[in-house]
Amino acid sequence: MTADGFSPLLHANIERMKLLMGYSSDFIVRELVIAGNRRTALFYLDGMVDKTELQDSVISALLDRTPVESVNLEMLKDQVLDTGDVCVIRTVEAALEQIFSGSLFLMLDGVVDGLSVAIPGWEDRAITESKTQSVVRGPQDSFTETLRTNTTLVRRRVKDTRLRLITLKVGQMTKTDVTVMYMDGLADEKQLRKLIGRLRDSKQDRVLEGEYLEEMLHERKQLTIFPTIYNTDRPDTIAAGIMEGKVALFVDGTPFVMLTPALFVDFIQSAEDYYQRPFYSNLIRLLRYVALSICLLAPSVYIALTTFHQDMLPTQLLLSLAAQREGVPLPAFIEALLMEATFEILREAGIRMPRTIGQAVSIVGTIVIGQAAVEASIVSAAMVIIVSITAISSFVIPAYVMSIPIRIIRFVFMALAASFGVYGLTIGIIILVVHLCHLRSFGLPYLSPSAPFHASQQSDAIFRMPYWKSTQGQTKQGRSS
Amino acid sequence: MNRGQRIILALTACMMMLMCLTGCWNRRELNAISVVLAMGIDWVDDQYQLTVQVSDPSQMSMNRSVGQRSPSIVFTEKAPTIFEALRKITTKASRRMYLSHMRIVIINEEIANRGIRMPLDFLFRDHEVRPDFYMAVAKGCDAKDVLAMVTPMEVLPAMDLYKSLSVSEHAWAPTSAVNVVDLMQMVTKDGVEPVLTGITLIGNREKGMKIDNVKQPRAYSEYKYTGIGVLLDDRIVGWLNEQDSKGYSYITNNVDSTVGHVKCPDSKENFVIEVYSSHADITPSIRNGKPKITVVLRSEANIGEYQCKADLADEKVFSQLQEQARMEQKMTLENGIKQVQHKYGSDIYGFGEAFHRKYPKLWQSWKKRWPEIFKNELEVDVIVKSELHKTGKILNSIAKQP
Numbered sequence: 117m118t119a120d121g122f123s124p125l126l127h128a129n130i131e132r133m134k135l136l137m138g139y140s141s142d143f144i145v146r147e148l149v150i151a152g153n154r155r156t157a158l159f160y161l162d163g164m165v166d167k168t169e170l171q172d173s174v175i176s177a178l179l180d181r182t183p184v185e186s187v188n189l190e191m192l193k194d195q196v197l198d199t200g201d202v203c204v205i206r207t208v209e210a211a212l213e214q215i216f217s218g219s220l221f222l223m224l225d226g227v228v229d230g231l232s233v234a235i236p237g238w239e240d241r242a243i244t245e246s247k248t249q250s251v252v253r254g255p256q257d258s259f260t261e262t263l264r265t266n267t268t269l270v271r272r273r274v275k276d277t278r279l280r281l282i283t284l285k286v287g288q289m290t291k292t293d294v295t296v297m298y299m300d301g302l303a304d305e306k307q308l309r310k311l312i313g314r315l316r317d318s319k320q321d322r323v324l325e326g327e328y329l330e331e332m333l334h335e336r337k338q339l340t341i342f343p344t345i346y347n348t349d350r351p352d353t354i355a356a357g358i359m360e361g362k363v364a365l366f367v368d369g370t371p372f373v374m375l376t377p378a379l380f381v382d383f384i385q386s387a388e389d390y391y392q393r394p395f396y397s398n399l400i401r402l403l404r405y406v407a408l409s410i411c412l413l414a415p416s417v418y419i420a421l422t423t424f425h426q427d428m429l430p431t432q433l434l435l436s437l438a439a440q441r442e443g444v445p446l447p448a449f450i451e452a453l454l455m456e457a458t459f460e461i462l463r464e465a466g467i468r469m470p471r472t473i474g475q476a477v478s479i480v481g482t483i484v485i486g487q488a489a490v491e492a493s494i495v496s497a498a499m500v501i502i503v504s505i506t507a508i509s510s511f512v513i514p515a516y517v518m519s520i521p522i523r524i525i526r527f528v529f530m531a532l533a534a535s536f537g538v539y540g541l542t543i544g545i546i547i548l549v550v551h552l553c554h555l556r557s558f559g560l561p562y563l564s565p566s567a568p569f570h571a572s573q574q575s576d577a578i579f580r581m582p583y584w585k586s587t588q589g590q591t592k593q594g595r596s597s
Numbered sequence: 598m599n600r601g602q603r604i605i606l607a608l609t610a611c612m613m614m615l616m617c618l619t620g621c622w623n624r625r626e627l628n629a630i631s632v633v634l635a636m637g638i639d640w641v642d643d644q645y646q647l648t649v650q651v652s653d654p655s656q657m658s659m660n661r662s663v664g665q666r667s668p669s670i671v672f673t674e675k676a677p678t679i680f681e682a683l684r685k686i687t688t689k690a691s692r693r694m695y696l697s698h699m700r701i702v703i704i705n706e707e708i709a710n711r712g713i714r715m716p717l718d719f720l721f722r723d724h725e726v727r728p729d730f731y732m733a734v735a736k737g738c739d740a741k742d743v744l745a746m747v748t749p750m751e752v753l754p755a756m757d758l759y760k761s762l763s764v765s766e767h768a769w770a771p772t773s774a775v776n777v778v779d780l781m782q783m784v785t786k787d788g789v790e791p792v793l794t795g796i797t798l799i800g801n802r803e804k805g806m807k808i809d810n811v812k813q814p815r816a817y818s819e820y821k822y823t824g825i826g827v828l829l830d831d832r833i834v835g836w837l838n839e840q841d842s843k844g845y846s847y848i849t850n851n852v853d854s855t856v857g858h859v860k861c862p863d864s865k866e867n868f869v870i871e872v873y874s875s876h877a878d879i880t881p882s883i884r885n886g887k888p889k890i891t892v893v894l895r896s897e898a899n900i901g902e903y904q905c906k907a908d909l910a911d912e913k914v915f916s917q918l919q920e921q922a923r924m925e926q927k928m929t930l931e932n933g934i935k936q937v938q939h940k941y942g943s944d945i946y947g948f949g950e951a952f953h954r955k956y957p958k959l960w961q962s963w964k965k966r967w968p969e970i971f972k973n974e975l976e977v978d979v980i981v982k983s984e985l986h987k988t989g990k991i992l993n994s995i996a997k998q999p
Contacts, residue, residue, distance in 0.1 A: 423624050426632075427697030427727055434632060434698060435753075439657035441627040448626060536615075537624070543611050 166237025201234035346378035377558030424537030449534030634755030637740025788949020844933025861905035
């Protein structure tokens with residue numbers, strides 16, 4: 117119904133457009149008479165166009181500067197309208213699309229075509245500091261909800277002709293702009309084509325955030341709780357990724373940009389690592405791996421050692437643990453489960469709560485978890501220490517998406533440790549590693565460059581070599597090929 | 598094979614691997630076990646009297662009132678075998694005895710005289726027992742009494758006994774902290790005989806078992822590690838005095854640091870050498886068909902105390918002192934060896950083993966007769982190459998300038 121062209125009669129076109137939009141209150145039709153007697157109509161959505169530009173460059177220009185003789189679209193486009201992006205529209209569908217993206221649509225009486233004038237001007241958020249991955253030293257800007265602002269933030273950092281952008285509209289209802297950004301020649305062509313193909317074929321009716329696409333882009337038949345696509349609101353991370361041959365996916369309306377392929381090591385690295393001396397950042401990376409292991413294993417190792425392998429503890433430690441457990445009515449596993457669950461509840465409450473109540477929750481949390489539970493002999497002090505260190509460790513992992521699977525697996529490991537001791541734990545770790553080895557992200561093995569091992573790509577895998585030791589582009593480029 | 602089958606196979610493999618786990622696999626909460634820290638084995642009325650010392654966890658915790666109850670609890674039970682006695686203790690205690698953290702086992706002299714092989718059998722056989730505890734022989738009292746004593750330093754008597762033994766071994770040579778694995782090796786090996794350190798109680802024993810024992814600076818009763826007991830096979834045959842015990846520690850390279858007095862070259866007074874490094878080499882040789890052992894002791898020492906009159910600043914005096922110290926050490930070693938050789942005939946130094954290593958073929962013919970050879974034919978030569986190094990912070994004793 118909308119794919120066909122317009123009628124030569126202006127009032128018929130106006131009626132048709134209004135009908136299509138269902139007489140929505142923000143759909144404005146402004147009728148003008150230009151060049152003395154020529155009737156014309158402007159269609160736009162209120163709030164989506166820049167009011168000053170509409171007034172100065174379109175309405176005033178049309179009324180004041182239009183010469184009387186032979187008014188046509190070509191002439192208006194070339195001589196009258198002094199805005200950047202003007203093009204001829206032939207179908208109703210295209211016209212609507214332009215209107216939805218913040219353009220003004222102009223029609224002349226007696227002409228079956230129209231002109232679209234791009235003067236988008238909606239309110240958007242200013243560029244602020246990154247809220248999720250802040251750094252001490254390094255760029256402080258972050259992406260916003262506006263697609264063009266976001267791509268510009270990256271373009272400004274990579275001044276290279278090989279940087280390519282492909283924009284598609286995804287979502288039948290939302291018609292969200294999705295931009296694929298990559299370096300020509302560095303990114304894996306085959307995977308890129310597959311990605312764009314999948315985006316094109318998407319039957320999704322809405323895309324409000326990257327996650328709507330992320331689930332679709334996962335390797336097929338790959339069931340995992342580990343993230344295989346990285347996301348960040350830091351432009352420098354995205355720029356670095358693109359220069360390593362990765363592909364970035366910008367979705368309009370969200371400040372989080374996705375990056376693929378994403379390997380396990382990527383989630384343990386932080387932008388800050390590259391802005392500090394390698395000696396320091398490597399120590400910090402080491403610390404992160406330690407924190408990762410603590411977050412994953414601390415409660416389960418504690419359970420295994422205190423309920424199965426008391427002989428593995430030093431005597432003094434055993435005696436002091438035994439003293440603390442004296443009077444605690446619950447088995448160690450239930451005790452740990454109780455505390456971990458309490459902590460997860462507090463964390464969830466803390467994230468979603470209005471800022472002003474935050475303090476109240478943290479006070480209740482500290483007193484409930486920390487003191488009262490121990491004093492009431494419901495949990496032992498050692499368990500509180502274990503749960504606290506586990507909780508703190510989970511915040512050390514720089515990528516939030518990675519701390520989620522670790523938190524989930526922790527509970528599985530606790531159950532394994534409670535029923536089979538260190539044996540169960542070992543089996544659990546083996547299964548976990550096998551699973552990770554089995555994963556692929558965008559065609560790359562998830563654990564590379566460690567498994568399969570590539571000696572040449574170790575310069576920025578677990579540790580980062582100094583820049584003079586490795587020319588970054590060369591070493592990392594191999595990872596995607 | 599499809600995915601489902603693979604998962605089932607993997608799970609089955611895990612289950613199968615469970616079969617490899619025997620014995621130790623058992624779940625128990627910390628508050629269902631009693632941690633046994635010390636065990637005493639006595640031979641009383643022709644049966645074993647087993648004493649275990651466990652910690653009372655409620656007394657170890659920080660936020661409970663300490664001092665109301667004793668931090669250690671002692672259970673005693675008699676039975677013809679040790680295992681039975683241990684299980685019989687459950688009739689007196691509310692928790693299962695957990696043996697992995699045993700620090701020390703004390704046996705009484707009767708057991709040592711009867712042989713330690715039998716009682717040790719259980720401790721080696723039981724899967725829970727970790728063979729890294731020390732062993733000592735209670736001299737002149739029962740193991741039960743030693744374990745029931747309230748000790749001054751550590752809250753747990755077993756820890757006190759354990760630490761005291763390992764500290765004294767390091768800083769004062771004439772005790773020997775015998776790990777039970779080493780002991781068993783010495784019992785089973787050819788050409789070396791085991792030793793055990795002795796422990797005894799001094800003072801008022803009755804009062805020593807009350808908590809009052811530690812309520813004044815000077816305890817009513819205290820324990821004391823005494824010299825080394827010589828075993829032949831698995832029976833104790835005699836005790837070495839302090840000097841001979843030290844000689845044993847020198848030869849078996851167990852001296853970390855020790856002090857000893859030496860007669861002054863010019864007067865009746867003494868000076869003390871503080872040995873801080875010592876190494877002894879045992880070299881076997883055969884002379885005229887007879888075995889000969891050369892012990893070369895290299896030690897380094899400082900002067901720790903000086904009561905002599907001679908001027909220490911004089912280099913000649915210093916080398917005189919060094920000579921004197923060497924003589925003293927040589928005497929210590931020689932006397933000790935002679936004593937052990939002729940009185941007990943038990944090769945605790947492992948001379949036989951040295952022969953075994955160097956002359957494996959010859960050893961086969963000596964093996965049977967070795968105790969006899971050791972007692973009568975073995976010639977031992979001691980060479981001391983000790984050195985004196987420093988005099989400490991001051992040179993001569995404090996005296997008025999002449």
